[in-house]
Amino acid sequence: MSSGKIGAARADVLRDVRRKPGPCAQWDSEETNFIREILDLVGDKWSVLIIGTLAEGPLRYSDLADAIPGISQRMLTLTLKHLQRAGLVNRTAYAEVPPRVEYSLTDLGTSLLSTVLDLAAWSANHHDEIRDRQRAFDAEATPRK
Amino acid sequence: MSSGKIGAARADVLRDVRRKPGPCAQWDSEETNFIREILDLVGDKWSVLIIGTLAEGPLRYSDLADAIPGISQRMLTLTLKHLQRAGLVNRTAYAEVPPRVEYSLTDLGTSLLSTVLDLAAWSANHHDEIRDRQRAFDAEATPRK
DNA sequence: CAGAATCCTCAGAGATACTG
DNA sequence: CAGTATCTCTGAGGATTCTG
Numbered sequence: 001m002s003s004g005k006i007g008a009a010r011a012d013v014l015r016d017v018r019r020k021p022g023p024c025a026q027w028d029s030e031e032t033n034f035i036r037e038i039l040d041l042v043g044d045k046w047s048v049l050i051i052g053t054l055a056e057g058p059l060r061y062s063d064l065a066d067a068i069p070g071i072s073q074r075m076l077t078l079t080l081k082h083l084q085r086a087g088l089v090n091r092t093a094y095a096e097v098p099p100r101v102e103y104s105l106t107d108l109g110t111s112l113l114s115t116v117l118d119l120a121a122w123s124a125n126h127h128d129e130i131r132d133r134q135r136a137f138d139a140e141a142t143p144r145k
Numbered sequence: 146m147s148s149g150k151i152g153a154a155r156a157d158v159l160r161d162v163r164r165k166p167g168p169c170a171q172w173d174s175e176e177t178n179f180i181r182e183i184l185d186l187v188g189d190k191w192s193v194l195i196i197g198t199l200a201e202g203p204l205r206y207s208d209l210a211d212a213i214p215g216i217s218q219r220m221l222t223l224t225l226k227h228l229q230r231a232g233l234v235n236r237t238a239y240a241e242v243p244p245r246v247e248y249s250l251t252d253l254g255t256s257l258l259s260t261v262l263d264l265a266a267w268s269a270n271h272h273d274e275i276r277d278r279q280r281a282f283d284a285e286a287t288p289r290k
Numbered sequence: 291c292a293g294a295a296t297c298c299t300c301a302g303a304g305a306t307a308c309t310g
Numbered sequence: 311c312a313g314t315a316t317c318t319c320t321g322a323g324g325a326t327t328c329t330g
Contacts, residue, residue, distance in 0.1 A: 025201070026212055027194060035193055037275070038268035043188035045303080048180050049172060056170070061312050067171055072304055077313060087278030099310085099311050108271060108278075115267050118260045123183035126253060130182070133232030133253075190323075206292050217324055222293060244291050244330085 041086055046071055046079045048116055051105065054089060055113055058104035088112060186231055191216055191224045193261055196250065199234060200258055203249035233257060 042048050046068070053059065053067045065076055080103060083089040088109035094100040105113065187193050191213070198204065198212045210221055225248060228234040233254035239245040250258065 025198075027198070027214060032194060032215075034268045034272055035197075035265055036190070037272065038264060039188060039190070039193065041275075043184060045181070045184070048184065049177060052180075053170075053172070065312095069172060069174065073313070074305090074315095075303065078303090085279050085282040086275050087282075093312095099313090101312060108274065111271070112267060115260070115263045118263060119183060120180055122257060122260050123179045126256070127179055127182065129253065130186075130231050134230050137230045137232075210292095217326095218293070219295095219325085220323060223323090238292090244293090246292060 041082065041088070042112070042116065044079070046075055047083060048120075050076075050079055050083065051088065051109060051113055051116060052120070054103060054105045054109070058092075058102045061101050061103070064103065083109070186227065186233070187257070187261060189224070191220055192228060193265075195221075195224055195228065196233065196254060196258055196261060197265070199248060199250045199254070203237075203247045206246050206248070209248065228254070 042051070049068050049071075050064065053064060059067065061076070061080075064080075065071065065073065068076070071079075080089065080091070084091050084103075086108075087106055090104045090106050092102045092104070094102070187196070194213050194216070195209065198209060204212065206221070206225075209225075210216065210218070213221070216224075225234065225236070229236050229248075231253075232251055235249045235251050237247045237249070239247070
């Protein structure tokens with residue numbers, strides 16, 4: 001579909017994307033899908049953690065389970081399948097006597113990693129500030145109680 | 146809390162974050178919260194759209210509703226409140242006869258915008274590639290039917 | 291106009307047990 | 311080891327109606 005016209009720029013992406021004339025600029029439903037699509041991919045609870053864990057190199061299923069405390073087998077399997085389906089991770093099964101399966105980032109996954117890292121960096125940078133503001137907001141909303 | 150040690154770098158953020166020794170590097174639960182926190186903030190269905198819409202300038206409630214097709218009043222109100230609580234958007238109410246309320250990005254919100262735009266750009270750039278891979282994956286999984 | 295309040299639904303996600 | 315198969319439950323999110 002129409003990917004070229006948007007991809008080039010960075011700061012102008014959304015400006016470029018919202019161009020509907022009228023009383024107020026409107027999102028095109030096709031264009032919101034770009035955002036929605038990637039959000040469905042990495043906006044969930046585990047995808048980013050998996051991608052981040054795989055950043056250092058290939059890992060086996062059980063290694064991932066150990067590296068990401070709290071994830072259930074179901075969610076690990078499911079999320080890996082989503083990421084694999086989207087082409088972000090590779091699944092390599094070795095036909096050995098104790099079965100061995102390794103997951104690794106694809107080039108596509110690696111390219112996403114860097115922008116995800118920016119988000120993580122922003123998150124770490126403004127973590128304290130956000131918590132403070134939230135606290136202040138809650139204090140104002142609930143004077144006493 | 147510990148924000149300085151992580152914030153400086155970019156590409157090393159997650160490497161820096163996951164440092165637990167042992168059989169395999171493990172996420173610290175406190176550190177996963179950084180990611181989780183920002184994901185809860187912008188990983189949902191509407192936050193990014195709202196932030197992107199406000200990028201061009203302040204808008205009223207009804208303007209936002211018009212600019213973001215498909216959003217319900219409930220979700221618009223709720224998401225705005227979340228973003229306001231986190232200090233990403235300002236809410237300015239004018240005491241006029243027809244009530245007027247304007248929402249705008251704070252500096253914090255603007256700083257997040259640029260990294261979110263990167264994500265949107267990545268999404269737009271790789272949209273086609275991902276769809277192709279997903280199609281191929283599905284075709285392989287379901288030979289015929 | 292700018293929401294608040296309610297009701298309802300169905301995917302996301304956890305726990306557990308089983309299998310090639 | 312590397313998953314699959316169920317069962318269940320919570321809560322994000324939509325539709326609708328009411329209000330300052």
